[in-house]
Amino acid sequence: MELKGKVVVAQGGGPTAVINQSLVGAVLESRKFPQITKVYGAVGGVRGIIDERFMDLTQETTHNLERVAVTPSSALSSTRDKPDQKYCEEIFKVFRAHDVRYFFYIGGNDSSDTVRIVNEQAEREGYEFRAIHIPKTIDNDLMVNDHTPGYPSAAKFVAQSFIGVNLDNRALPGVHIVVAMGRHAGFLTAAAAVANQSPEDGPHLVYLPERPFDVDSFAGDVKTMYDRYGRCLVAVSEGIQDAAGVPILARLMQTERDAHGNIQLSGTGALGEQLANYVKEKIGLKRVRSDTLGYLQRSFFGCVSDVDQREAREVGEKAAQFAIWHNVDGSIVIERTGDYHVNYRLVELEKIAAKTKLMPDEFINKEGNNVTPEFMHYLRPLLGSDMPEVGRLRAPMVTPLHLK
Amino acid sequence: MELKGKVVVAQGGGPTAVINQSLVGAVLESRKFPQITKVYGAVGGVRGIIDERFMDLTQETTHNLERVAVTPSSALSSTRDKPDQKYCEEIFKVFRAHDVRYFFYIGGNDSSDTVRIVNEQAEREGYEFRAIHIPKTIDNDLMVNDHTPGYPSAAKFVAQSFIGVNLDNRALPGVHIVVAMGRHAGFLTAAAAVANQSPEDGPHLVYLPERPFDVDSFAGDVKTMYDRYGRCLVAVSEGIQDAAGVPILARLMQTERDAHGNIQLSGTGALGEQLANYVKEKIGLKRVRSDTLGYLQRSFFGCVSDVDQREAREVGEKAAQFAIWHNVDGSIVIERTGDYHVNYRLVELEKIAAKTKLMPDEFINKEGNNVTPEFMHYLRPLLGSDMPEVGRLRAPMVTPLHLK
16 A cells, blocks of 8 residues: 655764765655655754755756765754654654655664654554664664664775875884774774784774773883884774773873873863873883874765765665555664675664664774774775775895995 | 986975875886986985985886875885985985985975085085985975975865865854864965855865964954854864964963963864864854864875876976986976966075975965965866865755744
8 A cells, every 4th residue: 555645854963975875865766656745855854854944855856966975974964953752743743744654864873763753653643654764874883784874984084094194104103193983882993904904004003992991001002013113003992991981081181180280181182192192101202193083084075985885875775665665664774695795674773773883892802902804804895996005115125335 | 428327216204195106207217217227215215325225126116116106105214304414424425335326305395405415515526416306295385386296185185174074064063173284384274265165165264374363353253154154164274373473272272271270282183172162162152173184184095186196206207307318406396387287397406495485465365364266276276187076955945834
């Protein structure tokens, strides 16, 4: 039985490089069906629904949609609102008034929770309704999914950053600490390890939020690598904590505060700088720098995995197909079925909503300061077909005349 | 008359994305001449010469050299050493012992000064010798040159960063302050303006070291833009100073120190964070973030201007041609001869050495808070052929039912 009515597509939370592929996938597929009376885009996520800020995407050209698909960051704009029961009732009221029968929400685990609550409201009121959560997050922390759209491109950015920074650190040796995103899950920071292509390459150390971070072991690790290679490149997740669950930034600032008085530090660069200062003081090295990759990780225009683009497009398209052909609700998940093949399944929203997936143990080495080959095997196919390759000189050295 | 002997090529100072193009251009061209007995690469810049650390690039395959050419960061490694007279005499001693008759040094204005001193030493000793400085710097601050190899690719990275960050700031509005490199010259930060492609696009404000920075005018500018667009993206050079020549970071920290006690801040992220805090307090806005582009600007692997690649290759090739065909010394400069064509000339080393070019007045607007169309006209052809294009939705909005 065909369910006639409108479609609303929305984008929630932080943008990714491929989030518009999912939007365009859902829109173009929805537009093919005669029972779909209109395809609306909510401007500004769920907030746009409540404010009735809809763009009529039935009147957008296919050509322009394809241009939007390859543009990073949420074309419909987003929101940080996390709807509660009451908020979701408001959403449902708007849907009912506009005869919206299909809702596709592209977002992370919070967004999937919103979809769940709105869906329950519709059921309670006996309103025929299909709601699908389309996965998206650069953190790669959604349950059930092998990986999530947005992660491969962000990982590619982190990888290409570290490939470059490793060559830079090689040309002008020293200690270089680079902080990547990841409050709870270390997947994004772990992608730094792609730069490790020959034995002396960095990152020589990779610290993830999944393992307790000890500042003294850290300093010892850096010294070991510096003594071995004459330089040391370190990848650090912003979310690293000590064994008691205290964020390392807070710990290091505490140390400094005791020594020098009242110090206030905040914002994105502070963790890297504090770690750099610690290495300088503790090991007595001069050339220690830090970088914090920041928002570029999710927004840089020009570093996209083609595998990610394809999959982001397909999860959007599958959302429309599941809802319209099969009359079912749920969350689309990516399942890895081969090396490398994927399939898309629909799972209950409860399995995704408000839960966080972490790096499995087999992806992290015993010392807790690097990744394993298992992780590299997992990551490699996601980066797509055009990863840059490093050229290195390999001519013989000239015998010196020993003039000095 | 043919001057028979060895060639030494070296790379100095901070790496760029295309510095190996110049290396490979000089090496491949030099290898064609029968009077060139060997082509050596100094490992680690001038320090490598003194230590007799030479790689015999006559024994490097052409294929591998071409792979190295498209790899960022100095393949021969670099140095921060700034040779004085005595250091240059040591260099010359090594050259003489190895029968080096040609010296090509790829670097900024310090490197050109080194070439000048070594060359003078050779003249004093009546040693037949040709020395050429090959320009390189992401700061674009070499005299005489229309622009310098390395700048276009770094500018492309800054531009692509801001295109992405602008879309991100549009999707989740607020104030976003992004700090780019540039201690004295603002060319690199100014490239942020490429992101300004439709009227509401950021960066809405661009602050350069060439103009005194006033924190109160800054706060006023941000408020004006925020009131107008509901958001504000700001590009800031790391080198901004007040009218008295005091770095803004020092000023803002002073303010904080007076208010809260003894505060120590250092490192790359501090300026952006201090400016963000200032905006938060002064204008009372909550969502204010900062990012600092850092070392990625010169090392990111995967963001290169094809025009920059071509020109970097050609200045290396021209260095060998001038020295070997014409028996002359000097510094290669890029001259813009059309829109867009360039020619390469050789000028006296004194014209380049230890001097700094700044942004000309016509590239900066009257208010000193943005660039002019003249600058955009100057920059555009340098970015090359594959700048990403932004797609934007332009479907009509749906008339609301005014349910609230």
